[in-house]
Amino acid sequence: MWSFILRRILLMVPTLFVVSVISFVIIEAPPGDFMDSYVNALLQEQEAVDPAEIESLRKRYGLDAPTYVRYFRWLGNIMQGNLGRSLEWNQPVSKLVADRLPWSLAISVASFFLAYAIAIPIGLYSATRQYSLGDYFFTLIGFIGLATPNFLLALLILWYYFVATGNVAVGLFSDEYLIAPWSFAKFIDLLKHLWLPALVVGTAGTAGLIRVMRANLLDELERPYVMVARSKGLSEGKLLVKYPFRIAMNPVASTIGWTLPTLVNGELLASLVLGLPTIAPLFVGALLSQDMFLAGSVVMILSTLTLVGTLLSDIVLAWLDPRIRGAI
Amino acid sequence: MTQSPLLLSVDNLATHFFSQEGILEAVDGVSFDIHAGEALGIAGESGCGKSVTAQSILRIVPKNGKIVMGEISLFQNGESVDLVQLDDRGQEIRQIRGGEIAMVFQEPMAAFSMVYTIGNQITEVIRLHQDCSQNEARDRAIEMLRRVGMPKPEQTIDAYPFALSGGMRQRAMIAMALSCHPALLIADEPTTAVDVTIQAQVLELMKDLQRDMGMALIVITHDLAVISELCDRVMIMYLGKDVESAPADVIFRDPKHPYTIGLLRSVPELGEGHSQELDPISGSVPSPYRRPSGCPFHPRCPEFIPDVCDVHLPPQIELAGGHRVRCHLYVQD
Numbered sequence: 329m330w331s332f333i334l335r336r337i338l339l340m341v342p343t344l345f346v347v348s349v350i351s352f353v354i355i356e357a358p359p360g361d362f363m364d365s366y367v368n369a370l371l372q373e374q375e376a377v378d379p380a381e382i383e384s385l386r387k388r389y390g391l392d393a394p395t396y397v398r399y400f401r402w403l404g405n406i407m408q409g410n411l412g413r414s415l416e417w418n419q420p421v422s423k424l425v426a427d428r429l430p431w432s433l434a435i436s437v438a439s440f441f442l443a444y445a446i447a448i449p450i451g452l453y454s455a456t457r458q459y460s461l462g463d464y465f466f467t468l469i470g471f472i473g474l475a476t477p478n479f480l481l482a483l484l485i486l487w488y489y490f491v492a493t494g495n496v497a498v499g500l501f502s503d504e505y506l507i508a509p510w511s512f513a514k515f516i517d518l519l520k521h522l523w524l525p526a527l528v529v530g531t532a533g534t535a536g537l538i539r540v541m542r543a544n545l546l547d548e549l550e551r552p553y554v555m556v557a558r559s560k561g562l563s564e565g566k567l568l569v570k571y572p573f574r575i576a577m578n579p580v581a582s583t584i585g586w587t588l589p590t591l592v593n594g595e596l597l598a599s600l601v602l603g604l605p606t607i608a609p610l611f612v613g614a615l616l617s618q619d620m621f622l623a624g625s626v627v628m629i630l631s632t633l634t635l636v637g638t639l640l641s642d643i644v645l646a647w648l649d650p651r652i653r654g655a656i
Numbered sequence: 657m658t659q660s661p662l663l664l665s666v667d668n669l670a671t672h673f674f675s676q677e678g679i680l681e682a683v684d685g686v687s688f689d690i691h692a693g694e695a696l697g698i699a700g701e702s703g704c705g706k707s708v709t710a711q712s713i714l715r716i717v718p719k720n721g722k723i724v725m726g727e728i729s730l731f732q733n734g735e736s737v738d739l740v741q742l743d744d745r746g747q748e749i750r751q752i753r754g755g756e757i758a759m760v761f762q763e764p765m766a767a768f769s770m771v772y773t774i775g776n777q778i779t780e781v782i783r784l785h786q787d788c789s790q791n792e793a794r795d796r797a798i799e800m801l802r803r804v805g806m807p808k809p810e811q812t813i814d815a816y817p818f819a820l821s822g823g824m825r826q827r828a829m830i831a832m833a834l835s836c837h838p839a840l841l842i843a844d845e846p847t848t849a850v851d852v853t854i855q856a857q858v859l860e861l862m863k864d865l866q867r868d869m870g871m872a873l874i875v876i877t878h879d880l881a882v883i884s885e886l887c888d889r890v891m892i893m894y895l896g897k898d899v900e901s902a903p904a905d906v907i908f909r910d911p912k913h914p915y916t917i918g919l920l921r922s923v924p925e926l927g928e929g930h931s932q933e934l935d936p937i938s939g940s941v942p943s944p945y946r947r948p949s950g951c952p953f954h955p956r957c958p959e960f961i962p963d964v965c966d967v968h969l970p971p972q973i974e975l976a977g978g979h980r981v982r983c984h985l986y987v988q989d
């Protein structure tokens with residue numbers, strides 16, 4: 329098991345290198361650079377533009393060097409823990425990211441656990457009582473959940489919340505805790521605000537997971553080993569959890585890897601609507617203004633998170649199914 | 657030979673499956689008795705309801721299936737329980753499953769869960785039915801694995817099923833079924849999925865264990881050779897009906913039902929003096945959804961009597977020596 333984990337971690341190194349190349353290429357793909365969009369912004373505000381000054385700025389930031397030189401310079405800095413400086417915000421990227429990433433992670437993790445906590449029991453219920461009233465009910469709710477865009481859901485919840493309580497459920501903290509130092513009360517306040525974005529971001533995923541869980545379990549329930557377990561005198565509940573459930577969890581567990589980045593995508597609209605200080609709006613802004621150090625760093629961080637997620641899901645899979653431990 | 661006490665009596669059992677295509681009468685009026693220590697073979701082509709009969713006894717018929725008629729009486733300590741009346745998820749039937757009546761399944765590959773060691777799956781049933789600690793259960797499991805001839809049982813017990821060969825897996829399956837010393841073992845096609853060379857070993861093993869442990873045995877098979885090897889009595893099934901049943905030596909020497917006769921003729925024989933000319937039964941098993949009227953075998957029967965066989969279901973005729981047959985060719989004397 330340990331050698332399996334070690335091998336998987338070593339495999340992450342070349343993957344990350346490839347990811348860095350792809351990230352860089354994607355960020356470089358649109359024509360022009362930050363200076364072009366900076367000039368455009370200045371022109372729009374009717375300000376004078378001195379071409380010489382722009383050129384010297386370009387030189388200072390190294391934007392005039394060939395692509396591959398800029399790539400290795402960028403990569404070299406990242407390896408030393410230096411993510412560069414955001415041209416748009418005029419702040420170190422690491423500070424910008426550090427301010428926002430924890431909130432993104434908090435929402436991702438919360439919606440992840442919310443999704444699994446809701447989806448797994450419902451999937452179990454639906455599969456063991458296929459075509460029952462309850463199964464149809466959850467199927468309906470699930471499809472509604474899948475079909476609802478989450479920004480719409482966010483707006484609806486905001487509106488209902490406002491009508492019901494008179495408060496606006498925006499942000500991650502109440503006003504009095506916003507700049508207060510960390511305390512237990514502040515943490516509780518965070519949890520009180522966190523459920524809403526977690527629910528909004530997690531809904532579609534939850535609905536999808538219910539379907540996956542139900543379908544897998546229905547397949548597994550037909551397998552001979554279930555009848556064998558029954559013939560041994562095991563009770564229906566114990567049998568379900570020990571045998572088919574464990575196998576049915578396999579595809580569910582393998583989605584852990586890409587849950588993290590999809591949650592960041594899903595978070596964007598929700599964050600805009602709910603006014604959350606997360607990484608998604610920052611990322612979109614950086615892409616629009618061609619703020620390449622910021623955008624590149626965010627892509628790299630998200631990719632790394634995906635790899636970590638995949639590693640976690642591989643570990644879970646190996647734990648679930650001994651046949652996987654020998655592979656890779 | 658004095659008759660040992662009655663262990664299980666199946667009376668007019670019918671198990672039907674209900675689906676959108678219609679009602680499938682998988683088992684349709686089957687009766688038989690098993691005495692303690694006796695070996696009964698149930699033979700027939702695939703789809704004749706052999707396995708469903710076994711599943712009905714343990715009340716593990718897949719969903720959509722339902723026992724619609726009949727009684728299955730299990731006699732223990734002088735008392736009898738009708739298994740049909742028990743709640744199929746209840747405590748009572750669960751104590752019988754794996755404890756009083758155990759089952760060996762056809763596909764040892766699919767019958768074990770691949771994600772637990774065989775030791776885990778065997779000790780599980782031991783701890784379910786016997787009051788013992790985890791360590792004692794493990795010792796008993798190792799002992800049982802040794803008894804079924806598993807090589808190096810102390811190590812094999814921690815093996816995952818996918819790491820074992822087919823023959824070893826089938827041995828582990830038998831060990832699992834026998835681990836609680838059942839009064840009745842049901843073996844559903846125990847040798848179908850293993851190599852021919854292993855088949856003989858598995859049969860030999862089951863014969864020895866049956867004798868040593870004094871348990872009753874139901875062997876379900878399409879292979880008459882298996883029955884001649886293991887069984888005292890034979891019941892032949894066709895389309896959910898018990899068409900003939902008799903002591904094993906009688907059925908091979910003096911079969912009565914045209915289906916049984918056809919079945920015996922269609923077995924290839926090896927050795928000198930036998931030219932390889934097979935005599936298969938003409939036609940094929942009709943769709944179970946469109947069951948023939950009258951005797952279910954009449955469309956394929958060489959002895960077909962018009963206006964009798966296709967109209968009336970033949971009653972069960974008792975012949976001498978415990979020989980029973982459902983056929984219009986015979987009359988009750």
